[in-house]
Amino acid sequence: MNIAIDGPAGAGKSTIARLAAQRLGFLYVxxxxxxxxxxxxxxxxxTDIENEEKLKTxxxxxxxxxxxxxxxxxxxxxxxxxxxxxxxxxxxxMASRVATFPQVREKLLDLQRDIAxxxxxxxxxxxxxxxxxxxAELKIYLTASVEVRAKRRYDELILxxxxxxxxxxxxxxxxxxxxxxxxxxxxxxxxxxxxxIDSSDMTIEEVVAKILELAKExx
Numbered sequence: 001m002n003i004a005i006d007g008p009a010g011a012g013k014s015t016i017a018r019l020a021a022q023r024l025g026f027l028y029v030x031x032x033x034x035x036x037x038x039x040x041x042x043x044x045x046x047t048d049i050e051n052e053e054k055l056k057t058x059x060x061x062x063x064x065x066x067x068x069x070x071x072x073x074x075x076x077x078x079x080x081x082x083x084x085x086x087x088x089x090x091x092x093x094m095a096s097r098v099a100t101f102p103q104v105r106e107k108l109l110d111l112q113r114d115i116a117x118x119x120x121x122x123x124x125x126x127x128x129x130x131x132x133x134x135x136a137e138l139k140i141y142l143t144a145s146v147e148v149r150a151k152r153r154y155d156e157l158i159l160x161x162x163x164x165x166x167x168x169x170x171x172x173x174x175x176x177x178x179x180x181x182x183x184x185x186x187x188x189x190x191x192x193x194x195x196x197i198d199s200s201d202m203t204i205e206e207v208v209a210k211i212l213e214l215a216k217e218x219x
Contacts, residue, residue, distance in 0.1 A: 001026070001120045002135070003215060004128035007142035008188060009092070009176045010149030012199055012207070013124040016142065018073070019204070020211045021122040029066070029115055030073055031125035031132070032095065034108050036086035037064050037077045039094035049098060059107055066115070089157075089172060096176045099126065100183040127186035129194050138218045139194035140211060148200045149173055 003026065005017050014030050021028035038059070042049055047058045065076040074083050085091070098104045112132050115121060125132065129139035144152075150170035157164040180188040190196060195214060199207050 001137050001215075001219065002116050002133050003122040003138045003140070003211075004133045004136040004191075004194075005122065005124040005140045005142055005211075006126060006129050006188065006191070006194065007124075007140075008149070008173075008180065009096070010153050010173050011142045011144050012152065012204065013142055016199075016204060016207050016211070017122050017124040019208045020215070023208070023212060024122065024215055025120070026122045027068070027115070027119040028073060029112065029121050029123040030075075031108070031112055031123060031128065033073065033075045033083070033086060034064055034066075034111070035095040035099050035104070036091050037075050037082055038062055038104055038107070039091050039098050040082055040086050041077055042098060043091065043094055049101070052103075055101065056103055059103055062107070064108070064111070089169070093172060093176065096179045100179070100185060102185055105185060126180050126188040129191035130189060131186040134191075138215055139191045140214070141190035141194040141196050142207070143196070143198055144200040146170060146173055146177070 005013050007013050014032065017030070018028050041062050042058055045058055048054050063078050065079075067074045067076060074081050075086060076082070109132065112123065116123060116133055123133060129136055129141070147170070150166060150173050153169050153173070154164050154166045197207060197210060
């Protein structure tokens with residue numbers, strides 16, 4: 001069984017998807033982490049992503065693997081665990097940009113579909129239900145207001161010891177929303193058969209419970 005969760009940045013997809021997958025006994029696949037791994041490589045290599053040949057060459061040097069330890073996903077970039085490094089705002093913004101490039105999406109598409117074909121998976125991202133897994137048995141579009149998403153990200157960074165600025169985070173989220181919803185290839189949108197869940201006034205547990213309820217209906 002495949003469950004697809006799509007939604008904008010900061011909607012809580014990763015946290016909620018991971019919990020729901022654990023309780024269902026499904027494999028959790030964070031596709032955003034894969035794009036972030038590519039973004040991290042391109043940033044570190046100072047790649048001119050607007051140069052098609054240089055981008056193509058850089059992508060040829062990238063190998064991404066997903067491994068699980070005690071149900072926790074670890075992302076490996078060229079055999080190095082980059083699970084922590086890919087969570088920065090800088091990497092997230094670059095990931096949103098590079099996700100608009102066909103070469104990047106093609107590199108990850110087969111890997112994502114192959115994982116879903118071999119396992120019961122809960123996969124989250126921007127275009128899972130509309131593009132990656134169009135035949136998923138359950139599709140969910142998870143969102144929340146920009147203000148709520150910005151505050152959640154702010155609190156998360158504070159707990160990590162950062163010194164973020166709420167207005168800057170809000171501006172970044174609005175920019176990423178625009179990029180994701182207006183990109184030419186596989187833009188972020190709610191699939192026609194997806195269930196809309198607005199988590200603005202919901203706790204994590206309430207959202208997870210709703211997803212489990214929907215999943216059991218489809219099983």
